[in-house]
Amino acid sequence: MNKIRIEELNRKAHDLRIRFLDIFTALGYGHLTTAYSETEILVALYYEVMQYDAKDWKEDNHDFLFMSKGHGAGMIYPILEDVGLITNEELHDMLRLGGNAFISRKFFLPGFEFYGGSLGMGLGMAAGLAYALKMNRDNKMVFCVLGDAECYEGSIWEAVLFAAHNQLNNLIVIVDRNYMGCSDFTENMCRLEPFDDKWKAFGWETKKVDGHSIGALVDAMGQIRARITSSPLCIVAETVKGKGLDSVSNIPLMHGYMPSGKDIDEAYENVKLL
Numbered sequence: 001m002n003k004i005r006i007e008e009l010n011r012k013a014h015d016l017r018i019r020f021l022d023i024f025t026a027l028g029y030g031h032l033t034t035a036y037s038e039t040e041i042l043v044a045l046y047y048e049v050m051q052y053d054a055k056d057w058k059e060d061n062h063d064f065l066f067m068s069k070g071h072g073a074g075m076i077y078p079i080l081e082d083v084g085l086i087t088n089e090e091l092h093d094m095l096r097l098g099g100n101a102f103i104s105r106k107f108f109l110p111g112f113e114f115y116g117g118s119l120g121m122g123l124g125m126a127a128g129l130a131y132a133l134k135m136n137r138d139n140k141m142v143f144c145v146l147g148d149a150e151c152y153e154g155s156i157w158e159a160v161l162f163a164a165h166n167q168l169n170n171l172i173v174i175v176d177r178n179y180m181g182c183s184d185f186t187e188n189m190c191r192l193e194p195f196d197d198k199w200k201a202f203g204w205e206t207k208k209v210d211g212h213s214i215g216a217l218v219d220a221m222g223q224i225r226a227r228i229t230s231s232p233l234c235i236v237a238e239t240v241k242g243k244g245l246d247s248v249s250n251i252p253l254m255h256g257y258m259p260s261g262k263d264i265d266e267a268y269e270n271v272k273l274l
Contacts, residue, residue, distance in 0.1 A: 068122020
């Protein structure tokens, strides 16, 4: 990627963090820290890597994204609005507490295939779709965003085994490696390291990158449609939970944090300085 494009996408990530604040402070709920840790990951996917037509989204004419890390799904909504997959009115209707779309339509929105829980479900679904695409000789790619603490789930490693055994080189996992779960640092709760070596041992091609460097993320996925390996790919994206809002970054028990009251103005000021 050239420097001009990287700068453009960095500004996009900055603007999306602010838009996230607009949406979710008005609603009064959300998971800011987990959304901010993955922002550059999603920008790299939606604006540079995934192939889709926002003006003609059909069942089978696009790459597929599974947000297994369901608590981070809030950052998808400003992106879907920005790229034109949903309107501003649709966004607010879908997210208002008690709205029909928030409860029952979240699996049928354009722009992604799934988000939600319980944690650990998304990768199995992504692997199943990748397997079906291979059987049908369809060259679409399947992407799955995981949280690192989500990788405590046994269902994750069952899917990891399945994908490697079936040589699903059309499956790309990006792990948001922010080193935190909902209550503490992962290495305090149940040590994951050496994390990337575990994926390698299960038969995956594995890359570790700076998860806030859009250039590094795009480079790591730059040749995914021409890889000669039969292995699925795992990108361990090292991030900071709460990136952009220093007052809550890398602090335990801030998993479900959304600013309220006077903290909202402070949050805007801090994010604008990023």
